[in-house]
Amino acid sequence: MRVACLDVGSTDTKLAVVDVGSGELVRTATHPTTAGSDVLDGVDALLRVAGPVGRVYCCSSAGGGLRLAVIGFEALVSADAAHRVALSAGARVVHTTTGLLSTAAIGGLRAARPDVLLLAGGTDGGDIGTIVHNARRLAAARWRVPVVVAGNRDAQEEVAAVLAGRGVPVTAAGNVLPRIGVIDPGPARAAIRDVFIRHVIGGKRLSRGARFASMVDAATPDAVLCGVGVLAAGVGGDLLVVDVGGATTDVYSALQPRDIPGGAVAGVLWQARTVEGDLGVRWNTGGIRAAAGRERLTVAPGRLGLAAAAVTVGVRRHTRAGRDLRHVVSVVVSGGVFRHAEAAAATAAVAPTLADYAGGWALPRSPVVAVDTAYVLAAAGLLAGDHPGVAAALTATLRSVVA
Numbered sequence: 001m002r003v004a005c006l007d008v009g010s011t012d013t014k015l016a017v018v019d020v021g022s023g024e025l026v027r028t029a030t031h032p033t034t035a036g037s038d039v040l041d042g043v044d045a046l047l048r049v050a051g052p053v054g055r056v057y058c059c060s061s062a063g064g065g066l067r068l069a070v071i072g073f074e075a076l077v078s079a080d081a082a083h084r085v086a087l088s089a090g091a092r093v094v095h096t097t098t099g100l101l102s103t104a105a106i107g108g109l110r111a112a113r114p115d116v117l118l119l120a121g122g123t124d125g126g127d128i129g130t131i132v133h134n135a136r137r138l139a140a141a142r143w144r145v146p147v148v149v150a151g152n153r154d155a156q157e158e159v160a161a162v163l164a165g166r167g168v169p170v171t172a173a174g175n176v177l178p179r180i181g182v183i184d185p186g187p188a189r190a191a192i193r194d195v196f197i198r199h200v201i202g203g204k205r206l207s208r209g210a211r212f213a214s215m216v217d218a219a220t221p222d223a224v225l226c227g228v229g230v231l232a233a234g235v236g237g238d239l240l241v242v243d244v245g246g247a248t249t250d251v252y253s254a255l256q257p258r259d260i261p262g263g264a265v266a267g268v269l270w271q272a273r274t275v276e277g278d279l280g281v282r283w284n285t286g287g288i289r290a291a292a293g294r295e296r297l298t299v300a301p302g303r304l305g306l307a308a309a310a311v312t313v314g315v316r317r318h319t320r321a322g323r324d325l326r327h328v329v330s331v332v333v334s335g336g337v338f339r340h341a342e343a344a345a346a347t348a349a350v351a352p353t354l355a356d357y358a359g360g361w362a363l364p365r366s367p368v369v370a371v372d373t374a375y376v377l378a379a380a381g382l383l384a385g386d387h388p389g390v391a392a393a394l395t396a397t398l399r400s401v402v403a
Helices: 040-051 078-088 103-112 129-140 155-164 186-203 211-215 222-234 283-294 302-320 343-356 378-381 387-393 394-400
Strands: 001-008 012-019 025-034 055-060 066-072 093-096 114-118 147-151 170-172 238-244 249-254 271-276 328-334 368-371
Touching: 001 040, 001 378, 012 040, 012 378, 012 387, 025 040, 025 249, 040 211, 055 222, 055 378, 066 078, 066 103, 066 186, 066 222, 078 093, 078 103, 078 114, 078 186, 078 222, 078 271, 093 103, 114 129, 114 186, 129 155, 129 249, 147 155, 147 186, 155 170, 155 249, 155 378, 170 186, 170 283, 186 211, 186 378, 222 238, 222 328, 222 378, 222 387, 222 394, 238 302, 238 378, 249 302, 271 302, 283 302, 302 343, 368 394, 378 387, 378 394
Parallel strands: 001 055, 066 093, 066 114, 114 147, 147 170, 238 328, 328 368
Antiparallel strands: 001 012, 012 025, 238 249, 249 271
């Protein structure tokens, strides 16, 4: 049986047709995303190219993707853990606040215009006062944006009841930081994915009917991170993936679990993502040039030069978020600008990043570099749940290069 995997992006919609019996990638195609009219126009054009398929899997970052705000207890503990979990769920974190919510803090949340609010705070068995107070302030403020509650489990029932009682859409999930030094991303990530599908996709008005919302399985970065995990399982070492898009640059790292000197109070997320909303080779070229200037980098001419600068800035920021990339053995770059370039030019564009030691960044020393020319990581992530063997087979070409 053949299935279609669609990634509806901010610039282009990508198709991968996969035979789930053999694991073969049958064909790929792209079409400009038709967000200006109805995204289904572009989707249906690609489905005609796909031919008969048994099922359509779909992820989306159209319309700005998933905008998420975080409320935590302390900036360096629960808020930091929640922020990293939100990024791993495919969200762009647009606002973070900590402690007891004030009127001004709620105003800041509203101004950020999130699609989803992640309410965290307190380890299991610890403080419940802050997260309960914050739930009551949100309820009193007539907050209407969906809330995912992922804090102290002892407060979860009360918090959910307070919010639901005032008509706030609320989903309860396991604590992102059940105890100091332990981060548990799975339950909150699944809840954010569910809220994104149920509440956010339809609200972006990307399509006139309900069909598109019913098609979407995940936010694109969430699907790609799943695909990165599939690839990392076959690589046998630390993996770095950089996806340069028209609007953003996403950086993913999958690290092998190891002892961290001194530990980490907010836990360690072994598979993580950062998103740079100011680095895009179509809609945010000015952001790339400005960021490169701040980093004292020279931007080479053309879109490939812009993409190379976005990679360097994105990876620098990823390491500053606490990611130790010194043990990375494999680097994969993705995005249309790399897929459409000659292989030698694409890998050469990444070379400066891998020799960027001027600032003391914890960067790879001598990794193997590959380009995801078929854009299989999103498709592998979409299929990982139902067809894990097929997902692994899809990454085989990349794995043979970087492993």
